[in-house]
Amino acid sequence: MTASLLQLRPDFAAIAAWTPAGTSVLDLGCGDGSLLDYLKTERSVRGYGVEIDDKNILRCIERGVNVIQSNLDEGLSGFDSGAFDFVILSQTLQATRHTEKLVREMLRVGREGIVSFPNFGYWKNRLQILRGHMPVSDELPYQWYDTPNVHLCTLRDFEKLCDDMGIRILDQRVITGGHEVALLPNLLGSTAVYRIRRGC
Amino acid sequence: MSSSVGIVSAQRASFNTPLQCKSGGVLPRYDLVYETYGTLNADKSNAILVCHALSGHHHVAGYYADDEKNIGWWDNMIGPGKPVDTNKFFVIGLNNLGGCHGSTGPSSIDPASGKPYGSDFPMVTVEDWVESQARLADLLGIRRFAAVMGGSLGGMQAMQWAISHPDRVRHVLAIATAPCLTTENIAFNDVARNAILTDPDFHGGDFYQHGVVPTRGLRLARMLGHITYLSDDAMAGKFGRGLRSGDYKYGYDIEFEVESYLRYQGDKFAAYFDANTYLLMTKALDYFDPARHSERNLAAAFMPVRAGFLVLSFSSDWRFSPQRSREIVKALLHNKRDVSYAEIQSRHGHDSFLMQDEQYFAAMRNYLNRVAKECQ
Numbered sequence: 001m002t003a004s005l006l007q008l009r010p011d012f013a014a015i016a017a018w019t020p021a022g023t024s025v026l027d028l029g030c031g032d033g034s035l036l037d038y039l040k041t042e043r044s045v046r047g048y049g050v051e052i053d054d055k056n057i058l059r060c061i062e063r064g065v066n067v068i069q070s071n072l073d074e075g076l077s078g079f080d081s082g083a084f085d086f087v088i089l090s091q092t093l094q095a096t097r098h099t100e101k102l103v104r105e106m107l108r109v110g111r112e113g114i115v116s117f118p119n120f121g122y123w124k125n126r127l128q129i130l131r132g133h134m135p136v137s138d139e140l141p142y143q144w145y146d147t148p149n150v151h152l153c154t155l156r157d158f159e160k161l162c163d164d165m166g167i168r169i170l171d172q173r174v175i176t177g178g179h180e181v182a183l184l185p186n187l188l189g190s191t192a193v194y195r196i197r198r199g200c
Numbered sequence: 201m202s203s204s205v206g207i208v209s210a211q212r213a214s215f216n217t218p219l220q221c222k223s224g225g226v227l228p229r230y231d232l233v234y235e236t237y238g239t240l241n242a243d244k245s246n247a248i249l250v251c252h253a254l255s256g257h258h259h260v261a262g263y264y265a266d267d268e269k270n271i272g273w274w275d276n277m278i279g280p281g282k283p284v285d286t287n288k289f290f291v292i293g294l295n296n297l298g299g300c301h302g303s304t305g306p307s308s309i310d311p312a313s314g315k316p317y318g319s320d321f322p323m324v325t326v327e328d329w330v331e332s333q334a335r336l337a338d339l340l341g342i343r344r345f346a347a348v349m350g351g352s353l354g355g356m357q358a359m360q361w362a363i364s365h366p367d368r369v370r371h372v373l374a375i376a377t378a379p380c381l382t383t384e385n386i387a388f389n390d391v392a393r394n395a396i397l398t399d400p401d402f403h404g405g406d407f408y409q410h411g412v413v414p415t416r417g418l419r420l421a422r423m424l425g426h427i428t429y430l431s432d433d434a435m436a437g438k439f440g441r442g443l444r445s446g447d448y449k450y451g452y453d454i455e456f457e458v459e460s461y462l463r464y465q466g467d468k469f470a471a472y473f474d475a476n477t478y479l480l481m482t483k484a485l486d487y488f489d490p491a492r493h494s495e496r497n498l499a500a501a502f503m504p505v506r507a508g509f510l511v512l513s514f515s516s517d518w519r520f521s522p523q524r525s526r527e528i529v530k531a532l533l534h535n536k537r538d539v540s541y542a543e544i545q546s547r548h549g550h551d552s553f554l555m556q557d558e559q560y561f562a563a564m565r566n567y568l569n570r571v572a573k574e575c576q
Contacts (some may be wrong), residue, residue: 024536048533054559057542061510062566068529069542078530 011090011116012038014173014193018114019045023085026109028072028102029092032056033065040065050076073097076105084110093117093158094149103165107198112170116193119174121154121186139190155186162196171195202281205237208262208272210302213339219297219332222487225322229311232336233302234258234294237278238286240340245575247290247342249333250274251350251357254425254481255473257301260293261286276556283564288572289346297332298324298480306476307408319405324480326353326488330360334368346575347568348507349373351553352520353481356488359528363490366506371571373564375512376553378524379498379531380489385519388428389482392421396475405476414475419466421478426465431516431549498527499534508538510567512560514552515545540567 012035019025021044027036030049033056039045048066051057060067070078073096087110089102094117096102106113118139119125125135134144142149153161155174162169174181174189181189210233219227235258240247250260252273261272261279278284278291295303298321306321313320337345348358348369355377362372381389396402399417403410427435435458442457454460494500509532513525522543532539544560546552552560 046536048539054542054545057540058559058562058566061540061542061563062569064570065540066538067540067542068533070526078526078533080530080534083533 009035009091010175010178011173011191011193014175015039015088015090015114015116016042018171018195019043019086021045024083025086025088026050026079026084026106027088027090028076028106029089029095030056030060030065030067033060033063033067035088035090036060036065037063072102075101076109079109081108082111086110086112086114088114090114090116091118094152097150099151100161100165103161103167107167107196111197113196114193115158115196116191117153117158119155119186119189119192120152121156122176122190123187124190126187137190155189155192158192158194162194166199167196168199169194169196203279204271204275205262205279205286207265208235208237208259209264210235210258212302213336215332215335215339217335219328219335221322221328222325223323223328227297227304227322230297230304230332231302231308232294232297232304232332234292234336235260235262235272236293236340237261237291238289240290240342241575244340244342245344245346246288246572247292247337247340247345248284249337249345249348249358249361250278250284250291250293251329251333251348251354252293252296253350253352253354254478254485255469256354257299258293258295258303259301261291274554276554277561277564283561284349284568285565285572289568292336292340294333294336296324296329296481298477298484300472300474300477305474306405306480307474316406316408318408318476321405321476321480323483325484326356326360327364329357329484330364333357333361334365337368344368344370346571347371347373349375350377351375352377352550353485353488356485360488360490362505362507362509363501366504369507370574371510371567372507373510373512373567374525374528376514376517376520376525376550377528378520379491379527381485382524386486388424388519389486392424393479393482395420395424396479399475402475405479407475413470415470418470418473418475418478419463422469422473423462423466426462428519429550431518431547433516433547434549434551437547498531502531502535502537505532505535505537509540510563511539511541512553512563513541513543514548514550514560515543516547517550517552519550 025047027049036047087106128135173193174185176190216229259272261275263271280287295301298305306317310317348361350358355374358372361369396417399414401412402414439458490501491498513522529541542563
């Protein structure tokens with residue numbers, strides 16, 4: 001179960017490595033709750049998810065994961081400042097409408113933020129664009145006309161956003177096919193995971 | 201397959217230890233009527249208490265042998281294979297103190313005087329109800345409930361349980377409820393109460409001795425209440441501007457279908473419900489406000505809470521809006537309690553919590569399946 005889950009969601013291992021046992025996390029766009037379930041089992045992490053989709057809400061409740069039904073684009077006003085050790089945005093950033101506001105909000109509610117997203121600058125994506133098509137892949141499984149992804153970015157784009165917003169990048173993992181990528185990450189990495197916090 | 205719990209019968213428990221009410225009044229002795237469904241397990245850990253709302257009572261599920269049409273008010277939710285599965289849980293429904301369905305209330309005979317309590321019945325609050333319910337739990341040997349659940353005023357009792365008796369509640373299912381009433385809600389309640397209080401047949405609450413019932417006041421109160429339990433959409437969908445006779449009559453008799461419906465609901469209600477109970481229940485709603493003792497800080501009021509919570513609201517409920525449920529969620533998050541929250545898309549207004557709905561029932565079922573596993 002865990003092995004196949006990690007294959008499916010390679011960012012989970014990096015996220016788990018950064019969340020020490022016993023910490024509290026808020027998972028924004030938690031989907032069916034599999035990351036929180038994984039963190040709870042593997043790291044004894046106390047967590048809550050935020051999710052908008054009815055079916056996902058039911059699956060979270062079914063597996064005993066705390067979930068709050070809410071629209072992330074309406075902000076995080078339901079959460080106190082500094083309420084969590086980590087606020088996670090796992091494969092959700094690209095589907096948010098008010099992305100900059102949400103990143104600011106997550107660093108208000110959490111001591112640190114963990115953001116993972118598909119790297120639009122991955123060479124296979126670039127190749128598909130060179131061939132005249134919007135990329136479709138395991139990380140970006142949608143057609144241009146039915147995708148929920150409205151704010152796709154490259155590693156460099158995200159780093160620039162952090163820079164512009166005065167956000168510090170504490171750590172970073174770039175992954176392709178379950179393996180870490182060290183060389184030319186913006187070209188060779190399909191998924192990126194960043195650990196960030198508010199700059200001083 | 202889900203089905204009915206079948207034939208049920210009410211039971212009566214008598215309590216002789218005086219109940220000191222928050223209002224200062226004292227009930228030297230009182231009865232509570234209740235029903236149970238399912239089987240209490242050996243370690244008595246699978247009990248669920250169902251708290252009722254304004255006009256509810258102990259007959260929550262199943263039907264009576266001598267009256268098969270008298271089906272419990274939450275029968276769609278509770279039964280074998282239903283979200284509150286009586287194959288797994290021992291479910292208790294009771295009529296609250298001050299009620300008019302068998303538990304001691306204003307229409308009961310006061311043993312001290314031999315006459316109905318009437319205006320002498322003490323004002324009871326949500327906190328008093330929880331104390332009386334705890335005594336019933338003691339009597340049944342239930343130390344800790346697997347869950348306490350309820351909608352609206354019932355949800356307020358469930359929350360109060362978690363505050364007053366944190367070690368006696370594993371889970372709370374708080375449905376279509378609020379941490380306190382809004383100003384507008386209190387205002388609606390006051391209009392309803394005024395309808396009763398100003399009815400000449402009310403006699404200051406002692407109408408029993410006069411052999412009359414303040415029917416007009418009670419039906420007006422119910423008509424008003426009923427409007428607020430529905431949504432504009434639901435009413436428009438059900439009645440629109442439909443006319444009973446197809447054309448305007450230019451008079452004050454029933455013309456629009458909605459008038460016919462409201463008057464029917466008002467008459468039906470006034471025929472069986474006690475006016476004093478209605479007054480008491482609305483005051484209990486108005487008074488419920490756990491944050492009142494903590495400088496309006498709900499999170500502080502929830503500090504004793506240990507229970508896990510499922511909080512559910514309904515999108516079209518404007519009397520107990522989703523925003524009010526989110527206040528509850530926020531206070532629980534502040535206290536790092538386990539909580540899940542879902543906002544059910546529904547067009548039936550506040551009454552949605554009594555209606556069958558796929559998402560609503562699935563959320564209840566999934567949550568309670570987890571609770572059942574914990575209690576085994």
